[in-house]
Amino acid sequence: MSQLYAALPARHARPALWSVVVGLFLLLSTFSHPVLGQNPAVLRGFVTDSLSGQRLPGVGIRLDGQPQGTASDAAGTFRLANLPAGTYTVRATALGYRSPATTVTLTAGSTQTLNLRLSAVALSLREVTVSQPRDPNQSVAAISHIDQALRPVNSAQDLLRLVPGLFIAQHAGGGKAEQIFLRGFDCDHGTDFAVSIDGLPVNMVSHAHGQGYADFHFVIPETVEQLRVYKGPYTARFGDFATAGAGEFTTKTSLDRSQIKVEVGRFDTRRALVMLDLLGHNKHHLLSKKPESAYVAAEYNFTNSYFDQKQHFQRFNGLAKYTGQLTDQTSLTLLGSHFTSNWDASGQIPERGVAEGLISRYGSIDPTEGGSTSRTNASAVLTTGLPHDAVLRQQAYYSKYDFSLYSNFTFFLQDPVNGDEIQQLDNRHLFGYTATYExxxxxxxxxxxxTLGVGTRNDFSNLGLRHTVRREVLDTVTTGKLxxxxxxxxxxxxxxLTEQLTLNAAVRADVFTFDFRGQLYDTTSLSLQPLRGRVTKARVSPKLNLYYELTPQVQLFVRSGIGFHSNDARGVIRGTVGQNVLPRAIGYEVGSTFKPVPSLVVNAAVWALHLQDELVYIGDAGEVESTGPTRRFGLDASVRYQLTPSLFADLDLNFNHGRQVAAPKGAxxxxxxxxxxxxxxxxxKRPSGLNASLRYRYxxxxxxNDDGSITARGYFLLDAVVSYTKAWFQLGATVENLLNVEWNQAQFATETRLPTEPVGTSVDELHFTPGTPFYLKATFSVFF
Known part of the structure; x- marks a missing residue:
């Protein structure tokens, strides 16, 4: 069996048969002409929020007694065609919304238009539908929508935890992007998980610290309205980094009300939030006035954290967003945001340092670690309804990004006198454009x-890696323009294909240009040597998925697809990665989303993923490391149950098994x-009054390491949240690590030398960042 796994990446290097099958299907669909029935009727319309008047995309539309439905598109419109003449009952379904059933009578050959207005209501799992007619690849949609409505979100980290099965770890005082774990992947900071917010890519290619670096801290958690989760490489909309999966976050179109929030917690923690509705709700749409909304939000965070060395962490986030319906067929969204953060960090510490009493569990070997970062974003989205029930969505975006990080991972191994502290620098401009035609x-x-999509992303960056001591530069390891x-x-x-069976087939093509002009430190000549070059590579990624609606309460799916993650440009130019510039990921899975009883939603999938080569940029040394081909398979199971109208239970179980294919057994x-x-x-969960949540993580x-001689330690944590809500205020408290257990967040097997150890010696052991001890935070919000 292991020989079969080992052969898979090579065997699928040219998936000719698959490409031909998908190509023929796409060609057929492109050149097919409608074959109309005998004077069919057409039902069309749009879906709006009853409070703001804004169009709502992704709302399910069904006709009683009819097996097939649809969903509102990006412009909030829908269309059901080829309907026999008769009387129908129309229902719009969206979690947390309710629309009264609408009766409509259609005559032969007629076209009728409806405006379905949805009102927000208390969450009920009885209203959850398991099928996703507009976006079938979002098989965990029902689960993620429930989680977002129920789970308390207090930080950007909590937003990432909304992805079922995703774990994160922090190891730089809260200022650095989290380490991400999903489906048997240590995704580092985002190498195998694609993240976006309002269409803006979060992952940074060829980043100073790590490939795919996804710093999500520029997002204000209270502004996020929706999350779409896609596991595996099955969706053509995602390219680079979307191997284990992808998460699409969307901020609110409008505010239900303005808000001021203040938070105070242990370890000198303070946070202030302001969210202001600028235009008010355009409820009546007088005369020709079109609905529009605008709001601003800002937050400030400060904490010294729980380490012996005060972290002096502070962060500011600001956001402004406007959405307007320019005409019945055109809407415009404008967004601007700014984020800045700086901090000191205690870094990773060795187990022997604590055992020998050199430092405490919350101490540090190098107290001068830390950093600063900032990001400014601008985005414009124009969505236009075209003739023949088509929608064109166009987005242009820009980000200015700065990053400076001081780290010391090996302490005094390389430089016994000054230590091994490094500074990583990234000064970047990012331009992009995407367009989809549906x-x-x-x-x-x-x-x-x-759906036809096109796009481009262009990164211009000045990158640097320097050897420093107490944040003073000693020498440069690499520098250059990307x-x-x-x-x-x-x-x-x-x-x-039938009333129950749906086929989704797609193909994606990516072309990358890697260009780096700079200098790299050569250990032989002990000087900087030129590193310059330009490389172009392409990747074609087909997808093929089947969905079967056994009953309205049971959907089965079989999915397959090819994806990839790109390598760092410096490794590509140096030629240290051979031909694996865009190593291929081959994934497939079988599963189901079903409701055994009306208030119980279950999603389960058995999956496998084969990666041609795991390539990671090792920012500490300015080099690329190859693990070789790997294989993973596992089982994901998610259960959501509504015990009473206000009490909900949830459970995620994720089993993963992964191995390096080319390495010997045991290593x-x-x-x-x-x-x-x-x-x-x-x-x-109640609309008002007392709300509470008790949650665990394991x-x-x-x-x-490769041979398992060093173990990263697991943990079990309990967290609790309680709040009391009235129309104009909310009081709350959050407790993290309720049992006050000692646990490790980020953990690595690292070879290091401490200042007390003889020169020329080193120890390879577990290094870790301690997790949060018992932490209490109080919150107070005012709504107006």
Whole structure:
């Protein structure tokens, strides 16, 4: 069996048969002409929020007694065609919303338009639907929507934890991007998990610290309205880094009300939040006035954290967003945000340092670690309804990003006198454009939904790696100018083959240009040597997925796809990674989303993923490291149950098994890859009055190195949140690590030398960042 796994990456290097099958399907769908029935009727319309008047995308639309439905598109419109004449009952469904059933009578050949207005209501799992007619690849949509409505979110880290099965770890005082774990991957800071917010990419290519670096701290958690989760490489909309999966976050279109919040907690923790509705709700839409909304939000954070060395962490976030319906067919969204942060850090510490009494569990070997970072974003989205029920969505965005990080991972191993502290620098401009064209076409009695997408991303950055001591520069390891461009296009087709069976087929093409002009420190000549070059590589990624609606309460799915993650440009130019510039990921899974009883939602999938080569930029040394081909398989299970109208229970179980394919048995572990994780809890959720949540997190012990001789330690944590809400205020308290257990966040097997140890010696052992001890925070909010 191991030989079969080992052969998979090479065998699929040219997936000719798969590409031909997908290509023929796409060609057929592109050139097919509608075959209309005998004077069919058409029902069309748009879905709006009853409070703000804004259009709502992604709302399910069904007709009583009819097996097939649809969903509102990016412009909030929908269309059901080829309907026999008759009387129908129309229902719009969206979690947390309710729309009264609408009765409509259609005559032969007629077209009727509806405006479905949805009102916010208390969450009920009875209203959850398991099918996703507009976006079938979002198989955990029901689960993630429930979680967002129920789980308390107090930070950007909590937003990432909304992804079922995702774990994070922090190891630089809260200012650095989290380490991400998902589906048996140690994704580092984002190498194998793509993150976006309002269409803005969060992952940074060829970053100074690590490939795919995803710093999500520029997001204000209270502004986030929606999360879409995609596990595996099955969705053509995502390219680079979307191997283990992708998370799409969306901020609110409008505010229900303005808010001021103040938080105070242990370790000198303070936070202030202001969210202001600038235009008020345009409820009546007098005369020709179109709905529009605008709001601003700002937050400030400060903490000294729980380390012996005060962290002096402070962060500011600001956001402004405008959404307006320019015409019945056109909407405009403008967004601007700014984020800045600086901190001191205690870094990773060696187990022997604590055992020998050199430092405490919350101490540091190098107290001068820390950093600063900032990001400014601007985005414009224009969504236009076109003739023939098509929608064109265009987005242009820009980000200015700065990053400076001081770290010391090996202490005094390389330089016994000054120590091994380094500074990593990234000064970046990021420009991008995306456009999608969506259209539904009748093929006989079936409706083919087509999406054509194109895009480009362009990164311009000044990168640097320096050897420092107490934040003073000693020498430069590498420096230079990066230009990296990605051009991409994809075609995605969804066709109901029968009343129950839906086929989704897609193909994506990416072209990358890696350009780096700079200098690299040569250990032989002990001087900087030129490093210059330009490389262009391409990747074609087909996808093929099947969905079967056994009953309205049971959906089965089989998914498969090819994805990739890119390598760091410096490794590409140096030629240290051979031909694996864009190593391929081959994934497949089978599963189901179902409701055994009306108030119980279950999602389960058995999956596998084969990665051609795990390539990671080792920012500490300015080099690229290859693990070689790997294989992973596992089981994901998520359960959500509504015990009473206000009491909910949830449980996630994630089993993962991964190995390096080319390594010998016993030395083929994938370092830090989790084998079992679980999250769960109980939540009391009411529109007002008392609300509470008790939650646990568990991750098991796992190998920290290839042969498993060093173990990263697992943990079990309990967190609690309680609040009391009235119309104009809210009081609350949050407790992290309720049992006050000692646990490790980030953990690594690292070879280091301490200042007290003889020169020329070193120890390879577990290094860790201690997790939060018992932590209490109080909050007070005013609404107006």
């Amino acid at each position: 259209q539904s076409t009748q093929l006989g009695s079936r409706s083919l939904h087509s 230009y990296e461009r990605n051009l991409n296009a994809y075609l995605d087709e969804t066709l109901p 083929n572990y994938i370092p830090l890859a989790p084998s079992f994780t679980s999250i769960g809890g109980l939540t009391l 991750i098991d012990d796992r190998p920290a």
